[in-house]
Amino acid sequence: MTSETDNSHNASPQTMVFLDLDDTIFQTLRKNPQGIHPATGTSFMTEAQRCFFDILLSAADVMVVPVTARDATQYGRTFLSGHPRITVSALYYCGLITTHGLRDNRWHNHMESLYRLLTPSIRDTYERVARLINSSSFKLYNVDDYYVTLKHTNTSDGNYIEMLQGLVQKLAYVVEGGGYNIYHNDNNVSLVPTFLDKKHAIDYLVQRYQPRLTIGVGDGLSDLGFMTRCDYGIFPGRSQIGRLLVGQSSLDISGSCEQPT
Ligand SMILES: [Mg+2]
Secondary structure, eight states: OOEESSOOOOSOOSEEEEEOOBTTTBEETTTOTTOOEESSSSEEEOHHHHHHHHHHHHSTTEEEEEBOSOOHHHHHTSGGGGOTTOOEEEETTTTEEEETTEEEHHHHHHHHHHHTTOSSOHHHHHHHHHHHSOTTTEEEEEETTTEEEEEESOTTSTTHHHHHHHHHHHHHHHTTTTOEEEEEETTEEEEEETTOOHHHHHHHHHHHHOOSEEEEEOOSGGGHHHHTTSSEEEOOSSSHHHHHHHHHHHHHHHHTOOOOO
């Protein structure tokens, strides 16, 4: 990949919006049949998601930065990748930051130094997981040596969520030692180095651009780290975060009921 040599950029934007993509501003029709605006070829935006995105991109002096687990090829399939107002993107759980499509070298060198110390390595982890899983039910990927992910290939199997939850516990032994986080969302499980975290890239980009206001937008529990780094966090109502909060809220209400005094 071509690299960015001078890290040149425009003056500080007033606002930076760090925007998760999948299940935040688009998703497959299986997950939400109300998607009507094509977003990637296989994913679609609902009318509400389109309106939300348009608000972000039509506001003055707002810099929208996609922050996504997608790899470069997958990101290239999204309609955002060619949008003229999006200049900076952070891919592979922010293992790669690009500006105008050029790699940020300082960030890249920082990542490389961390990967050299990672145990087990991404390739070792891939091999260990490959030996553990039933390949007829899963597809396993080494995502360009950034992280490892697997997908259950038969979502019509009513037990696939339970099967994946059981697998997550076994995977914890595969990467024991604390070097990895394991994220489970729907039919995906990813093994991601702990240093590969969107919040670290947000810190880096905020330091670089010095915005007055930061907003984090995401749907998954793995997004909470970066969203709570921002001045404001926004999540879709029907999301992993939303479901968690509703559950906790119910527990809190029943557990803290006191007689008024
Ligand atoms: Mg997401």
